[in-house]
Amino acid sequence: MPYRQFADQNCSIAAALAVMGERWTLLVMREVLLGRRRFAEIRERVGVAPNILSDRLQTLVEQGLLERLRYGKHPEALEYVPTRKGVDVTPVLIALGRWGDDHAAPLGPPRVYVHTSCNHDAQPQLHCGHCQRPLVPQELKVRPGPGADAAQRAEGLLPIGPLPAADSDQISVASC
Numbered sequence: 001m002p003y004r005q006f007a008d009q010n011c012s013i014a015a016a017l018a019v020m021g022e023r024w025t026l027l028v029m030r031e032v033l034l035g036r037r038r039f040a041e042i043r044e045r046v047g048v049a050p051n052i053l054s055d056r057l058q059t060l061v062e063q064g065l066l067e068r069l070r071y072g073k074h075p076e077a078l079e080y081v082p083t084r085k086g087v088d089v090t091p092v093l094i095a096l097g098r099w100g101d102d103h104a105a106p107l108g109p110p111r112v113y114v115h116t117s118c119n120h121d122a123q124p125q126l127h128c129g130h131c132q133r134p135l136v137p138q139e140l141k142v143r144p145g146p147g148a149d150a151a152q153r154a155e156g157l158l159p160i161g162p163l164p165a166a167d168s169d170q171i172s173v174a175s176c
Contacts, residue, residue, distance in 0.1 A: 010149045021062045024048045028056045029089050032066060037079035094124045
């Protein structure tokens with residue numbers, strides 16, 4: 001799939017996809033963040049062709065998500081270590097995994113996050129930074145931010161999207 005920068009879109013999601021949206025990229029980041037840092041380890045776990053893995057790793061290094069470090073004297077003795085920017089992908093992987101657990105894992109979650117501070121299964125959720133309540137799509141809207149262009153400012157406040165009528169009976173709406 002050819003690289004596309006989404007330059008015509010003033011959108012943080014599009015900007016993130018320009019870096020992370022190529023096929024295999026999130027799976028490569030998953031493996032690196034799980035501690036698999038060497039090319040052969042990543043390739044074995046992801047099942048990607050070597051040329052594609054090489055391309056994805058190069059892009060992640062160029063974009064500042066990974067650093068390439070030599071662990072031996074042999075020129076190919078390299079490992080890939082996440083930078084702060086790379087570690088910051090973790091919430092994206094958690095959210096995507098949570099969606100997969102809920103909608104694409106009929107036998108249950110294949111992996112469970114453990115919160116090391118309390119040593120319990122984490123059951124991660126997004127929370128409002130103001131009231132600390134869990135964020136649910138039915139209680140979210142989107143407004144123009146400081147980087148909005150004129151068209152985005154003109155749209156004003158937008159809903160995330162209504163649920164089908166059959167599901168809307170079970171929604172309780174509360175304000176922050």
